[in-house]
Amino acid sequence: MAHAHESNVKRIWMVFGLLSVVTIIEVYLGIVKPEILHLTSILGTSPLNWIFIILTLFKAYYITWTFMHMEGEKKWFRRAAVWTAVFLVCYLVTLFLIEGGYLHSTLAPLVKW
Amino acid sequence: MEANIAIPSDGKNTWDGGGVRPFGASYGKMMMWFFIVSDALTFSGFLAAYGLTRFKFIDSWPIADEVFTHVPFIHGIYPMYYVAFMTFILIFSSVTMVMAVDAGHKMQKSKVAWYMFATIIGGLIFVGSQAWEWNTFINGSYGAVKTTNGKVLQFVKDGKQIALSDFVVGSRMDERVTHTKKNGLWFVSGDEVPKYSLAQITASYKADPSVQIRIEKIDMDKKKKYILSREKGLAELANGQRVVEGANLSANEYGNTIFANFFFFITGFHGFHVFSGIVLNIIIFFNVVLGTYEKKGHYEMVEKVGLYWHFVDLVWVFVFTFFYLV
Numbered sequence: 183m184a185h186a187h188e189s190n191v192k193r194i195w196m197v198f199g200l201l202s203v204v205t206i207i208e209v210y211l212g213i214v215k216p217e218i219l220h221l222t223s224i225l226g227t228s229p230l231n232w233i234f235i236i237l238t239l240f241k242a243y244y245i246t247w248t249f250m251h252m253e254g255e256k257k258w259f260r261r262a263a264v265w266t267a268v269f270l271v272c273y274l275v276t277l278f279l280i281e282g283g284y285l286h287s288t289l290a291p292l293v294k295w
Numbered sequence: 296m297e298a299n300i301a302i303p304s305d306g307k308n309t310w311d312g313g314g315v316r317p318f319g320a321s322y323g324k325m326m327m328w329f330f331i332v333s334d335a336l337t338f339s340g341f342l343a344a345y346g347l348t349r350f351k352f353i354d355s356w357p358i359a360d361e362v363f364t365h366v367p368f369i370h371g372i373y374p375m376y377y378v379a380f381m382t383f384i385l386i387f388s389s390v391t392m393v394m395a396v397d398a399g400h401k402m403q404k405s406k407v408a409w410y411m412f413a414t415i416i417g418g419l420i421f422v423g424s425q426a427w428e429w430n431t432f433i434n435g436s437y438g439a440v441k442t443t444n445g446k447v448l449q450f451v452k453d454g455k456q457i458a459l460s461d462f463v464v465g466s467r468m469d470e471r472v473t474h475t476k477k478n479g480l481w482f483v484s485g486d487e488v489p490k491y492s493l494a495q496i497t498a499s500y501k502a503d504p505s506v507q508i509r510i511e512k513i514d515m516d517k518k519k520k521y522i523l524s525r526e527k528g529l530a531e532l533a534n535g536q537r538v539v540e541g542a543n544l545s546a547n548e549y550g551n552t553i554f555a556n557f558f559f560f561i562t563g564f565h566g567f568h569v570f571s572g573i574v575l576n577i578i579i580f581f582n583v584v585l586g587t588y589e590k591k592g593h594y595e596m597v598e599k600v601g602l603y604w605h606f607v608d609l610v611w612v613f614v615f616t617f618f619y620l621v
Contacts, residue, residue: 198390209379212620231621238616249393249605259318271339278343282350295512
């Protein structure tokens with residue numbers, strides 16, 4: 183690595199604490215499922231799901247930046263990896279979820295319960 | 296200018312790119328990153344396909360915290376706790392891995408070795424937990440009836456799911472036994488016959504008025520599965536085709552067949568990554584102990600394998616969210 187080899191031990195433990203707290207919050211919400219978050223809907227899904235997704239991206243950011251040491255890489259190397267993946271994943275997920283919704287709207291009326 | 300010139304690759308340095316360091320990253324580290332990007336896209340493909348299927352069956356998908364409710368050695372219903380524990384183990388092994396990398400920068404050989412060792416133990420605990428999870432999932436804990444039109448009927452009492460063994464009584468009434476090799480052609484064995492027969496389950500349902508049937512359909516206002524009245528339940532039961540216990544690729548007691556298929560493929564593919572990560576870690580661990588990197592003058596190999604290990608953790612964060620929480 184290009185930069186000085188100062189010890190990151192303190193920062194590593196801090197990030198571990200952060201990831202643990204976020205995981206505990208996720209599990210707590212997953213078990214309790216507060217009705218106001220779970221049974222309402224915003225932007226296509228429940229606020230609870232949005233909270234889970236945001237917290238997951240938050241965790242992913244810290245794992246990549248601190249543990250995988252992206253923060254120490256050159257700017258355009260970082261972008262070559264992160265932008266590629268983020269762009270393609272967004273594209274794939276958008277198309278797949280739209281298509282899934284379409285399948286439901288066409289097939290669900292044919293299912294007899 | 297130099298970057299545009301092909302470098303002869305027949306030298307000794309083929310595997311480290313001949314010392315070229317674009318963006319200040321070594322060849323090995325850069326290629327590990329690009330491998331991780333492509334692998335991330337593979338997992339995204341799996342999870343996006345899961346998302347598509349889930350949207351397709353949005354009103355009848357199994358509810359995760361009704362499926363994953365067990366903790367080893369403890370009886371009772373504890374949704375999520377064990378998966379949360381597995382997540383912790385993996386995050387913690389990521390921490391020990393990054394500690395090993397950190398110690399490597401300071402050329403502290405024994406510290407690197409101990410942290411690598413801890414990482415391997417963490418990985419083994421995770422894979423072991425996943426094996427247990429699979430075992431529980433495959434064996435099932437309640438049992439259900441699958442109807443001729445492919446629906447899964449579960450049994451509840453006071454709104455809580457109960458196992459077949461909790462209410463089924465009497466005899467099978469059909470004399471079916473599992474066909475084993477010793478009773479016929481030595482190379483043929485039949486499917487395992489479930490413990491209870493359909494007729495027996497129907498009779499027990501009729502006999503016990505407190506038992507009700509829960510169908511896959513979700514009441515979207517309450518996000519709970521519908522529970523049928525006794526009469527409607529009996530009518531559904533009349534369409535019963537087979538008894539399902541646990542899960543395999545063709546049927547499962549939790550609901551949609553493809554739910555179990557995704558469970559096997561996604562957690563299986565991830566588990567395979569963890570397994571290969573452990574193998575890599577073990578190889579690197581021995582190299583550290585033997586002093587290979589001490590002689591080389593740097594511990595970059597620990598860093599590269601560390602990247603892979605963190606990636607496995609990263610993927611699990613997403614699998615955890617999209618399979619167990621959302």
